Amino acid sequence: MDNAISIITNNLNSENFEKCTFSSPRSKSDELKSLVVYKVQSSQELKVEYRYKKHNDIKTVKKIDFINNELPNFLAGFKQCHLKSSNEDIQILINSKLKSKVVFSTGSTKVSKKHNKTKKYLIPDGVVCPFLIEIGVMDKYGKVKTNYYKKFRQINRFLEMVDDLYKNEEVDSLHAVDFGCGKSYLTFALYHYFENIKKIRIQITGIDLKEEVISHCNEISRKLHFSGLKFVHGFIHDFTTDDDVDFVVTLHACDTATDDAILFSLRNKAQKMMFVPCCQHELNKQLSSRESEVLLKHGIFRERMTSLVTDTMRAQLLEACGYKVQSMEFIDLEHTAKNILLRCNFIDRSGSQREEKLQQYLEFKKEWSISPYLEKCLYEEKFIR
């Protein structure tokens, strides 16, 4: 229980603390059903609401007395404690032997079994970051706004993946393209990461079919003096450039738009790619397998299997084109089901290795009776033979 006491004490003493709820009394006959502890103006005090079966009582108590005298009793008397602060949520379960288990934590702080341990983000909370302020994720003092925490974590998670991809690279400048950039949280983050954290001269082009979104993003880019970041209105399919492209990002672009981004990357000999596919309508209609008929007859299973088959097909075809492909979870599943990220690095496989990868792909496609757009284009443009 010491672990629980130290987590709760740290939380009560933190300026981010909002409230702490003890619930599920250990004894059913207990009159006290739950207890809620709130922050008050004075940092030395707390407001405690005692919720009895038939009435409620509210008292203001000295924080030190609550921690020393009452907290151990409440932890012994209740099976659950929920801590809420502006940057994290923690659920603590206490069993009948008074052993505690931290079962749930979100926000900037990950709770280890032993102690509170602050996770180091590439862009930290509490440090002014102009682009995050501009897009509304941080306040002007550098504090991440509570309702933007998921976004903040997603941005950092994305940058960690990019950081890992570039950890062994020694380059002075890069050209990246972000297809289907949308509101461009991640595009701005990418620019900030290369330009300000890695000190690599970066030129990024964001492309999206929504004209208004593009002009808004260009406005923000100008405001931030991100001179190497521009946004272009158009379709992924139509976009061409004469410049070399090193890195292509496509996050959540719909259906075969991801395939168009892959084709662009191959035509422009992009060294690296990262993409998170979105809806995969194309193969949903095609998928058929006698052995898996029982699975595919259920709409929801078919949809999930389609995603897996589409991701596998793209990964295998990219391996046949010379890339090393890693699949990983972009963000926790609680946020979105579309969370598989494929990270690709061109390693120039030998001809025989590519041939082997292609044969594996052909076997795989036969199993699912698919004939994907990407494969057709790769044959047409002779990326595979």
Ligand SMILES: C[S@@+](CC[C@H](N)C(=O)[O-])C[C@H]1O[C@@H](n2cnc3c(N)ncnc32)[C@H](O)[C@@H]1O
């Ligand atoms: C779900 S949003 C994702 C935005 C951003 N990449 C992210 O992950 O936060 C998908 C974006 O892709 C754009 N998009 C979809 N298909 C496209 C295409 N064929 N050409 C250009 N943009 C496309 C949409 O307009 C939308 O803004």
